[in-house]
Structure formats: C-alpha cells, structure tokens
Amino acid sequence: MKLKQIMSVLNGAAASLLLATPAFAAAGDTPDTRADWNELWHEVLIDITVIGVIFIVAAIYMLIRFKAKSPDEVGTAKSLTTANAIGWALIPAAIFMADDLYLAAKGWTVWEHQRTVPEDAMEIKVTGYQWYWEFEYEDGTTTDELKVPIGIPVVLRMTSDDVIHSFGLPYYRLTEDVMPGRVTYIWFNPIEAVETLVTCREFCGNSHSEMYTAVEAVSPEEFEKWLAEQAEG
Amino acid sequence: MSTATSTHADEGFNLKEWIFTTDHKRIGVMYLIGSIAAFAVAGMMALMMRLEQAQLGAQFIETGTDYNEWLYFHGAAMILAFLIPGLTGFAANYFLPLMIGAPDVAFPRINAFSIWLFYFAIILALISIVIPDTPDIMWTGYPPYAVTTAGNTSFYVFTVHLLGFSSILGAVNFLVTVIYMRAPGMGWNQLNVFVWTTLAAFVLQLVFIPVLAAAVTLLLFDKYLGTHFFNPAAGGDVLLYQNLFWFYSHPAVYVIFLPAVGIMFEVIATMAKNPVFNYKVCIYGGIGGIVAIGGEVWIHHLYVTGMPDWIRIGMMISTLLISVPVGLVVMSLWGTLWRAAITYNVAMMYCVAMLYLIMVGGLTGIPLAMTSLTVHLSETSFIHAHFHFIMGLFSTYAVFAAVYYWFPKMTGRMADTGMAKIGFYLNFAGINLTFWPLFIIGPQGMPRRYWNYEMFPQFEGYHEVATVGAFLTAAGVAIMIYGWIKCAISGEKAPANPWNSRSLEWTHAPNPPGPGNFTESVTVSAGWSPYDYHK
Numbered sequence: 001m002k003l004k005q006i007m008s009v010l011n012g013a014a015a016s017l018l019l020a021t022p023a024f025a026a027a028g029d030t031p032d033t034r035a036d037w038n039e040l041w042h043e044v045l046i047d048i049t050v051i052g053v054i055f056i057v058a059a060i061y062m063l064i065r066f067k068a069k070s071p072d073e074v075g076t077a078k079s080l081t082t083a084n085a086i087g088w089a090l091i092p093a094a095i096f097m098a099d100d101l102y103l104a105a106k107g108w109t110v111w112e113h114q115r116t117v118p119e120d121a122m123e124i125k126v127t128g129y130q131w132y133w134e135f136e137y138e139d140g141t142t143t144d145e146l147k148v149p150i151g152i153p154v155v156l157r158m159t160s161d162d163v164i165h166s167f168g169l170p171y172y173r174l175t176e177d178v179m180p181g182r183v184t185y186i187w188f189n190p191i192e193a194v195e196t197l198v199t200c201r202e203f204c205g206n207s208h209s210e211m212y213t214a215v216e217a218v219s220p221e222e223f224e225k226w227l228a229e230q231a232e233g
Numbered sequence: 234m235s236t237a238t239s240t241h242a243d244e245g246f247n248l249k250e251w252i253f254t255t256d257h258k259r260i261g262v263m264y265l266i267g268s269i270a271a272f273a274v275a276g277m278m279a280l281m282m283r284l285e286q287a288q289l290g291a292q293f294i295e296t297g298t299d300y301n302e303w304l305y306f307h308g309a310a311m312i313l314a315f316l317i318p319g320l321t322g323f324a325a326n327y328f329l330p331l332m333i334g335a336p337d338v339a340f341p342r343i344n345a346f347s348i349w350l351f352y353f354a355i356i357l358a359l360i361s362i363v364i365p366d367t368p369d370i371m372w373t374g375y376p377p378y379a380v381t382t383a384g385n386t387s388f389y390v391f392t393v394h395l396l397g398f399s400s401i402l403g404a405v406n407f408l409v410t411v412i413y414m415r416a417p418g419m420g421w422n423q424l425n426v427f428v429w430t431t432l433a434a435f436v437l438q439l440v441f442i443p444v445l446a447a448a449v450t451l452l453l454f455d456k457y458l459g460t461h462f463f464n465p466a467a468g469g470d471v472l473l474y475q476n477l478f479w480f481y482s483h484p485a486v487y488v489i490f491l492p493a494v495g496i497m498f499e500v501i502a503t504m505a506k507n508p509v510f511n512y513k514v515c516i517y518g519g520i521g522g523i524v525a526i527g528g529e530v531w532i533h534h535l536y537v538t539g540m541p542d543w544i545r546i547g548m549m550i551s552t553l554l555i556s557v558p559v560g561l562v563v564m565s566l567w568g569t570l571w572r573a574a575i576t577y578n579v580a581m582m583y584c585v586a587m588l589y590l591i592m593v594g595g596l597t598g599i600p601l602a603m604t605s606l607t608v609h610l611s612e613t614s615f616i617h618a619h620f621h622f623i624m625g626l627f628s629t630y631a632v633f634a635a636v637y638y639w640f641p642k643m644t645g646r647m648a649d650t651g652m653a654k655i656g657f658y659l660n661f662a663g664i665n666l667t668f669w670p671l672f673i674i675g676p677q678g679m680p681r682r683y684w685n686y687e688m689f690p691q692f693e694g695y696h697e698v699a700t701v702g703a704f705l706t707a708a709g710v711a712i713m714i715y716g717w718i719k720c721a722i723s724g725e726k727a728p729a730n731p732w733n734s735r736s737l738e739w740t741h742a743p744n745p746p747g748p749g750n751f752t753e754s755v756t757v758s759a760g761w762s763p764y765d766y767h768k
C-alpha cells in the first residue's frame with residue numbers, strides 16, 4: 001500500500017471521528033429511554049430464546065432417542081473422569097457467566113440513561129392518593145392528568161400521601177414506586193405526540209385497579225394553552 | 234433413636250392414632266392431606282379470579298376488596314400452606330428417612346408437634362376467609378397498607394408465626410436426622426439428590442425464617458400496639474419491611490425450588506436408569522451455589538423502590554449469577570438423560586413437563602434480573618407468569634410427580650391409570666393457555682393484581698383464553714385427585730419395586746413400610762449408590 005493511500009484512509013477516519021463526535025453529543029443530550037428499553041428487550045429475548053430452544057430441542061431429542069427398548073434395559077452413560085467432570089462444570093459455568101456479565105454490562109448502559117436526569121428537564125411533582133394521582137406543575141398548577149410538551153424531557157418527583165403506590169408508565173417503559181416519607185423520581189423524553197396512560201402498579205387496596213389516568217404528550221403551544229386553562233379552572 | 238410410640242394397628246383406620254402419631258410416614262401423609270386441602274381452596278380462589286377477569290368490567294364481585302381477599306388467600310395459601318409444607322413437610326417427612334435407611338426422624342415427638350402447628354395454621358388461615366374483616370393485604374403484607382387496612386392483618390401474622398415455628402422445628406429435626414441417622418456406611422456422596430436438596434432447603438429455612446417472623450411481628454405491633462416501625466410520619470420507614478420480608482422470601486423461593494428439583498432427579502434418574510450426571514458438581518456447585526448466592530439477591534424485589542443505584546446494580550449482578558448454579562443443576566438434569574433407557578410413567582410425564590417449566594420459568598427470570606428492563610416489567614402480568622412457571626407450576630408438578638412416583642410406596646397400590654394421563658394432559662394444556670397470554674400482555678402494560686382492566690380493552694381476548702386454561706387445569710387436577718383417592722382404596726396392587734429403583738426406600742422397605750420402616754437394619758457398602766443402574 002502506498003503512503004498516499006494510507007494517509008487518505010487515516011484522514012478519512014479522523015474526519016469521520018470529528019464529524020461523529022458532535023453528532024453523538026447532540027443525540028446523547030437526551031437519550032430516548034423508550035427506544036433503549038425496546039432494543040435491550042429485543043436482545044435479551046433473542047438471548048433467552050436461543051438458550052431455551054437449544055435445551056428444549058436437546059431434551060426432546062434425548063427423551064425420544066433414548067426410550068428403553070425393553071423394561072429391563074439400563075442406561076449406558078459412561079461415568080465421568082475427574083477431568084471431564086470439571087470440564088462439564090467449568091465450561092457451562094463460564095458460558096453462563098459470560099452471558100450474565102454481557103447482559104449486565106448492556107443493562108447498566110441503559111440504566112445510566114434511565115437514572116440520569118437531563119439538566120434541562122421540566123419538573124413535575126406527583127402525589128399518589130388512594131386512589132388517584134395528582135400532578136403539580138412548576139407554576140403551582142395542580143391537575144389530575146399528566147400533559148407534557150414534546151421536545152422537553154420531563155422529570156417526575158413522586159411521593160405518596162397514604163400507602164405505597166407505583167407509577168407505571170407502560171408507553172415510556174418506566175415504573176417507580178411512590179411511597180410516603182420518600183421522594184422517588186423517573187424521567188422520560190416525550191419525542192412525539194401520543195395519548196397514553198399511567199396505572200398504579202403496587203397493590204394499594206380496594207380501587208387499586210381503577211387508579212389510572214391519562215398521560216399525553218402534545219405540542220408546546222397546545223401544552224401552554226392547556227396549562228393556562230388548568231390554572232384558571 | 235426412634236421410640237416405640239409409633240405403632241401401626243392393622244385393624245383399620247383410627248383417627249386418634251393418626252392425630253397422636255409420631256411416625257414420620259403418617260406425619261408425611263397428614264402434611265400431604267393438609268397441603269392439598271390448602272391447594273384446593275387456594276385453587277378455587279384462582280378460578281374465581283380468572284372468572285372475574287374473563288371479560289371487561291365487574292363480573293360478580295361487589296367491590297374490589299372481594300377480589301383482593303381471594304388474591305391474598307391464593308398467594309399466601311399456595312406458598313405458605315401448600316408448596317412449602319407439600320415439599321418440606323410431606324415429601325421430606327415420608328421419603329427422606331427411608332432414603333437414608335433411618336427408622337424415623339431424630340425427634341419424632343417434635344415432628345408430631347410440627348404437624349400440629351401446621352394444622353393450627355391451616356385452620357387459622359381458613360377461619361380468616363369467613364371472618365367479616367378478611368385480610369386483603371396480599372401475601373407480601375406491605376405496610377402502610379397492611380397497617381391502615383380494615384382487613385384483619387393479625388390472622389396473617391399468626392398464621393406465619395405458626396408455620397414458621399413449625400418449619401424451624403422441622404429444619405432442626407431433619408438436619409440432625411441426616412447428619413446422625415444415615416445408614417451405617419452411607420457417605421455424603423452417596424445421598425439421594427432429594428436428601429441434599431431437602432437439607433439445603435432446611436438450612437435456608439433455619440437461617441432466614443426468623444427474619445420473616447420479625448418483620449410480620451413488627452407489622453402486628455404497628456397495627457395493634459401503635460408502634461411506628463414502618464410509619465414515616467413518626468420516623469419509621471416503609472422500605473424496612475420490604476427489605477426484611479424479601480430477605481426471607483427470596484430464599485423461600487429456593488426452599489420450594491430445591492426440593493422440587495430433588496424430586497425431579499429421583500424420578501428422572503430412576504426412569505432413565507442412569508446415574509445422576511456430574512453428581513458432585515450438581516450438589517456442591519449447583520445446590521451449594523444456590524444456597525450461597527440465594528441470600529444475596531433480595532433487592533431484585535425492590536428494583537423500583539428507589540433503592541440506591543449501587544445496591545440495585547450490585548444485586549442485578551448477583552441475581553444474574555444465580556443462573557450459574559442453576560445452570561449446573563440443569564446440566565445435570567439434561568445429562569442424566571444422555572444414553573438413558575427411559576420408561577414413562579405418570580410421574581415421569583410430570584417431570585418431562587418440569588424440564589420445560591424450568592426452562593421457560595428460569596429464562597424469563599433473566600430480563601427480570603436486569604434493573605433496566607424491570608423498570609417496565611415490574612408488577613406486570615409478565616412477572617405474574619414468570620413466577621407461576623418457575624415457582625407455582627414447577628413445584629406443584631413436583632408434588633404431583635412425587636405422589637404418583639411414591640404412590641405404590643405409600644399405599645401398596647398403583648395410581649398410574651389412563652385417567653391419570655388424561656388429567657396430566659388437561660393440566661399441561663391448561664397452564665400454557667393460562668400463562669402464555671399473560672407473558673404476552675405483560676410487556677404491553679397489563680398490571681398484575683387488577684380485576685379491572687378497562688384501560689386496556691385490547692387485552693380482553695387474552696384474558697378469556699387464560700380463563701379457559703385455568704378451568705382446563707382445574708379439570709385435570711380434579712381428575713388427578715379423584716384418581717388418587719380411588720386408587721388408594723381400590724387401585725391395582727403394586728409390585729415391591731415397580732420402577733426398578735436402586736434407592737433404599739424401594740429396595741429395602743416394604744410397601745407401605747411399617748413402624749421402624751425396615752424389617753432389618755440397613756447398611757450400605759462403599760460402592761453403593763441410589764442411582765447405581767449399571768452394575
């Protein structure tokens with residue numbers, strides 16, 4: 001390879017790095033934790049499906065293949081030598097452990113996104129009651145449903161007035177318990193208009209399964225208008 | 234060590250003799266009857282819940298509290314009054330002394346006291362259904378709800394106390410029995426896997442039950458004596474309870490899982506006519522590993538409670554690592570089938586189903602071990618289906634397999650009939666129909682413990698299928714239990730060793746064994762093994 005060619009390759013690599021960095025930083029400011037969750041879920045599903053299919057196919061094969069021909073027949077498995085026994089312990093253990101650590105590392109990355117609140121996030125206070133939710137916006141307006149503007153990450157600071165509840169937001173792939181005497185948080189990134197809901201996910205008594213309300217991501221203009229209406233009402 | 238108090242009269246049934254018996258076999262049978270009774274009542278509750286959920290809107294409840302009471306009873310009774318006593322009460326009592334060649338347990342009178350406590354607990358639990366303020370606190374009993382509810386939390390607490398006391402006494406009894414009463418010549422590496430798993434389960438019970446007892450006692454004090462352990466307004470902490478509760482209740486999963494695996498090994502090794510694959514690794518690495526790690530993973534039940542990140546991540550790793558010892562146990566189960574000579578009886582059919590249940594139930598635990606996935610899956614029907622597969626169904630099938638496998642031992646008669654097979658197929662079809670829909674709608678947001686899902690009308694079809702499945706399972710169970718009763722009275726006479734087992738309970742004891750179990754004292758040679766099919 002000529003020097004000129006090598007230089008051009010290196011140049012290209014450097015240029016793409018330089019270009020990629022700001023692009024990465026811009027996207028990295030507010031991660032989309034819903035997409036993160038979906039991607040991780042998909043990977044883990046493939047992982048466990050492959051393992052499950054291998055084991056179940058192996059079991060079915062052996063259960064059919066090694067059916068006794070006569071009732072007096074006995075198995076013919078050879079007893080393991082010490083080296084084999086150790087091998088049959090260490091190799092599977094190493095494979096399972098490698099998979100565990102791989103998944104743990106993957107999970108940790110997503111976890112960082114899920115637990116690191118962006119600095120520009122809009123804060124909304126949430127209080128759980130038997131059996132309804134109350135939301136308090138930064139201007140002091142309180143509402144019984146959650147409406148958020150698209151494009152601004154939202155952090156919910158949550159507590160309970162009575163028993164333990166849990167704030168389950170299936171669309172945004174989030175849940176966190178809401179407890180008396182403690183403040184917990186979740187944050188999410190509403191990137192598109194969507195009408196969804198929050199349900200209570202911790203058993204809280206008689207009307208536990210009726211403790212749900214609307215969660216809506218709308219355009220900033222619509223949000224401002226709605227908030228002003230709520231403040232008046 | 235056994236005393237002359239265990240006398241079996243031949244002149245038919247005598248209730249007084251059963252109540253005052255100190256014979257481990259009769260105590261085992263009484264555990265079986267009591268736990269199956271609890272299973273039947275808790276199963277009815279499950280059917281009522283499935284009927285309520287079959288379609289949108291209230292079907293036949295008057296208030297949500299009705300549903301919550303069934304849910305409470307179903308969970309508490311299935312775990313505390315069916316699975317734990319069914320496995321560590323019935324199976325351990327009847328078969329463990331026989332497997333080690335012992336004439337009885339070390340302390341037969343303490344054993345009798347254990348079963349009395351168990352029956353008092355069951356009676357207390359049943360009374361709690363009919364009192365006006367039935368408990369509605371879920372089997373977890375989380376405060377502040379368990380303190381502020383109008384439901385009678387004390388019934389729950391006292392039931393847990395009685396069962397806990399019973400289990401601790403049982404644990405001491407069986408540990409001493411295995412350590413000191415093995416047949417002369419029987420080394421640790423010659424024990425049946427079921428003996429090892431029972432030993433492991435009782436070690437866990439002994440270490441962790443006191444913590445549960447403490448947790449529920451503090452709950453009792455908070456509710457009835459005005460203390461504030463869990464009341465944040467007065468300086469208490471709601472999470473203290475959850476930490477104490479799961480510090481016991483996660484290991485309790487292994488108290489159930491381990492003996493179930495042990496039963497599976499007995500049936501599979503016998504029916505495959507193969508030694509247990511990689512026995513020492515299975516025992517010391519697999520079962521030992523589960524005991525060692527099982528106590529350090531409880532925070533995965535508190536992933537969404539706002540615990541500090543470092544402990545959530547730490548216990549994510551320890552939880553994932555549970556797959557290593559469990560994987561070793563699974564390797565031994567699968568390996569035992571290699572180059573086997575398998576014959577199928579009904580017990581083996583249930584164990585084959587368990588190979589599938591352990592896979593689905595175990596592998597669906599992996600996403601739940603990951604904090605970042607559980608923040609969405611928490612308290613959905615995905616988790617509901619997961620723990621039913623790995624704990625509910627897997628261990629319940631172990632109890633059923635144990636009854637079929639040792640039925641000739643207990644009654645001298647066979648229970649393997651065509652009806653028993655039909656019962657199995659109905660049951661197996663039913664559980665899949667019930668729980669696969671829940672696996673699917675969980676990640677889409679279906680919360681568990683909801684009778685009402687009007688916010689998710691798209692799930693109605695899934696719930697309908699699940700309800701049909703529950704009734705198929707119930708039909709299978711009804712056929713099975715009817716078959717047991719019928720066969721116990723008039724079943725075909727069993728040969729002495731119907732499955733050609735090499736384990737002591739089959740080779741040395743009559744069907745059923747009389748007082749003292751063995752007609753002559755048992756000794757084993759250095760080369761003997763309960764799975765020695767090749768010689």
